[in-house]
Amino acid sequence: MARVLALLGVGVVPADTPVLRADDLGVLRGDGVFETMHVRGGQPWLLDRHLDRMSRSAALLAIPLPDRAALVELAGQACAAWPAADEAALRLVCTRGPEDGGPVTVYATVAPLAPAAVEARHTGVSVATATLAVPAEARPGAPWLLGGAKTLSYAVNMASLRWAAEQGVNEVLWTSADGYALEAPTATLVWLAGGVLYTVPAATTGILAGTTAAYLLEHAGELGMRAAERLVRPAELHSADGVWLASSVRGLTEVRTLDGVALGPSPETERMQKLLGYL
Amino acid sequence: MARVLALLGVGVVPADTPVLRADDLGVLRGDGVFETMHVRGGQPWLLDRHLDRMSRSAALLAIPLPDRAALVELAGQACAAWPAADEAALRLVCTRGPEDGGPVTVYATVAPLAPAAVEARHTGVSVATATLAVPAEARPGAPWLLGGAKTLSYAVNMASLRWAAEQGVNEVLWTSADGYALEAPTATLVWLAGGVLYTVPAATTGILAGTTAAYLLEHAGELGMRAAERLVRPAELHSADGVWLASSVRGLTEVRTLDGVALGPSPETERMQKLLGYL
Missing domain, CATH: 3.20.10.10 (D-amino Acid Aminotransferase, subunit A, domain 2)
Incomplete structure (x- = not known):
């Protein structure tokens, strides 16, 4: 089953769209935070708790996480493009952004669960x-x-x-x-x-x-x-x-x-x- | 000074080109290897030693690193686009690639040194x-x-x-x-x-x-x-x-x-x- 990819401020794009620059510190240094949630009935379960933890992670890394409303909207856009009857994994990612000080890179993916x-x-x-x-x-x-x-x-x-x-x-x-x-x-x-x-x-x-x-x-x-x-x-x-x-x-x-x-x-x-x- | 970005098998592209998919394990899991070298006189110093270490790193992570000739060519393409008189940092990166089993993502960047x-x-x-x-x-x-x-x-x-x-x-x-x-x-x-x-x-x-x-x-x-x-x-x-x-x-x-x-x-x-x- 295809994946879903949603970019902050853009919305849903083809899942294989390259979204990260080569000099994004999320790539070069693993310098970013993420959360993974269970999607059931088309909604991420325990979204608030996951966003709380993502905020704590971002604070520990001194990464300027976008505000919660924007992340909730992003999660909603990604989940809305997924069949509500199928369980799935929602991932929210926020990297530090390009090495020379660009903005954070933020996206959400929805993907099927591994059968195993x-x-x-x-x-x-x-x-x-x-x-x-x-x-x-x-x-x-x-x-x-x-x-x-x-x-x-x-x-x-x-x-x-x-x-x-x-x-x-x-x-x-x-x-x-x-x-x-x-x-x-x-x-x-x-x-x-x-x-x-x-x-x-x-x-x-x-x-x-x-x-x-x-x-x-x-x-x-x-x-x-x-x-x-x-x-x-x-x-x-x-x-x-x-x-x-x-x-x-x-x-x-x-x-x-x-x-x-x-x-x-x-x-x-x-x-x-x-x-x-x-x- | 602008950076240089070269992609394996493609060559030099604009440095701000997004090159990594959202589901690349190099991003999601910091699952990849890299080397950084000093560029002097337009050439990476100690390239062989760095490629040796990159091979050892890739073996420890069980990442299928492209063969050495391809990496040498990639490094050469990136350095050739840099003014030979200016020292710089060459980075070679190889990620595991997309989560569902796609190919590794391999690129080289050349960037100026931080004044500090x-x-x-x-x-x-x-x-x-x-x-x-x-x-x-x-x-x-x-x-x-x-x-x-x-x-x-x-x-x-x-x-x-x-x-x-x-x-x-x-x-x-x-x-x-x-x-x-x-x-x-x-x-x-x-x-x-x-x-x-x-x-x-x-x-x-x-x-x-x-x-x-x-x-x-x-x-x-x-x-x-x-x-x-x-x-x-x-x-x-x-x-x-x-x-x-x-x-x-x-x-x-x-x-x-x-x-x-x-x-x-x-x-x-x-x-x-x-x-x-x-x-």
């Missing part, structure tokens, strides 16, 4: 841990490390996923130098233990604060669960009552093996996916 | 240390961290330089979690102690192997110095006989203050710059 991503909601995923080599709580004290910012500099994220494929698994769970689980390259860790649904604290670790995970934990009461944040070691996850990766586009995916250890299936997966609207 | 970069050859620079939070020798054992690869994911490099400006200094010297000096965001550390010209070992630390620093150390004998690699702590640099940052475009810049401690000036700076051809 949809299938993983039902089959779960296999995961291997891989170190980020950074202590769990080192980044917030070093703002130049951009903890918590969703930037265009994802080369290590992509390399981690290629490494996973080489290991014969679907996903990576990054760990800290001191042995704690942090996050996946493009998803947030969530686990259930003793009736409590947990995620890793973003504020103290510098991981990305997951929007889908946050929504899930806020609504944990509807599932009869409590919610909390804490650090966890991979070995503890082996005996949890359920382990998942949460992502805006893929939704909630159960971890079925972690470093070769079989996990689950959890009887909660389907209820949680329904709560999030991915089933 | 040229001036720093004479005035030196002030530097503050900032941690990368990674142990000095952690990265080579974790290939997904892309140690040694020159990728387009430079958001942390750029944030480090913005942080430096906020501290009132020109440059950052990244340090490891265990307290060793590593590299600058866009330059290599070189220091002189006891007649030996040192740099930080790239193979064991995962820093970028600097082409300018390598050339300098290979020719240290012509300056009556020996050459070696080792780890060093910032405190040792305070009592070194000279401390420099080496970069392809800026050449050799003396560190004149490090974390507020005055250093130098070294009587060797001018000889070293002459050896490298930047004076």
Whole structure:
């Protein structure tokens, strides 16, 4: 299925239109911010939360993000050109612009989901841990490390996923130098233990604060669960009552093996996916 | 002065021509490799070494870099459109290409040097240390961290330089979690102690192997110095006989203050710059 491309201030253009100059710092330096959202019923889900996070990312990078109304309009233009019955991924991108000080480059794309991503909601995923080599709580004290910012500099994220494929698994769970689980390259860790649904604290670790995970934990009461944040070691996850990766586009995916250890299936997966609207 | 832009297989086009699609992974994921070279007398200096490093970077990212002859031709096209009397910066960029599997995007730009970069050859620079939070020798054992690869994911490099400006200094010297000096965001550390010209070992630390620093150390004998690699702590640099940052475009810049401690000036700076051809 074709993609949709909308440019700020222009509207929808052919998806293969070149839009970035060779000297855009978004290209030369991965110097920009983005968000990816799930499009359902023709609308981006949790748009406000994603725009909040995009604002925080832009502030951390000192990038002058256009005002929210313009971004909402841009997202709307892109989604309006997509069949409302088909789920999709909406991406908003803002780069710093040309090296000599030009304006930011801002665009939205809508694209179909990879079939494997949809299938993983039902089959779960296999995961291997891989170190980020950074202590769990080192980044917030070093703002130049951009903890918590969703930037265009994802080369290590992509390399981690290629490494996973080489290991014969679907996903990576990054760990800290001191042995704690942090996050996946493009998803947030969530686990259930003793009736409590947990995620890793973003504020103290510098991981990305997951929007889908946050929504899930806020609504944990509807599932009869409590919610909390804490650090966890991979070995503890082996005996949890359920382990998942949460992502805006893929939704909630159960971890079925972690470093070769079989996990689950959890009887909660389907209820949680329904709560999030991915089933 | 205007920039030059040359596209692989096309040749020189207007420098503000948009060349990258919105879904190019070089943009969306900082998923690409690059090199920057000094253009002198209309030719890129150390082109072979830079192309060697670009090949290594591309292999680490599993990006199918075009063959060397095509890259040499591209560099030549870009440089031929630049006044031979003016020094400049040549950049070669290769992105992974569109997300759905399109071909790599490859281009070359030639641009003038920032006046401040040229001036720093004479005035030196002030530097503050900032941690990368990674142990000095952690990265080579974790290939997904892309140690040694020159990728387009430079958001942390750029944030480090913005942080430096906020501290009132020109440059950052990244340090490891265990307290060793590593590299600058866009330059290599070189220091002189006891007649030996040192740099930080790239193979064991995962820093970028600097082409300018390598050339300098290979020719240290012509300056009556020996050459070696080792780890060093910032405190040792305070009592070194000279401390420099080496970069392809800026050449050799003396560190004149490090974390507020005055250093130098070294009587060797001018000889070293002459050896490298930047004076």
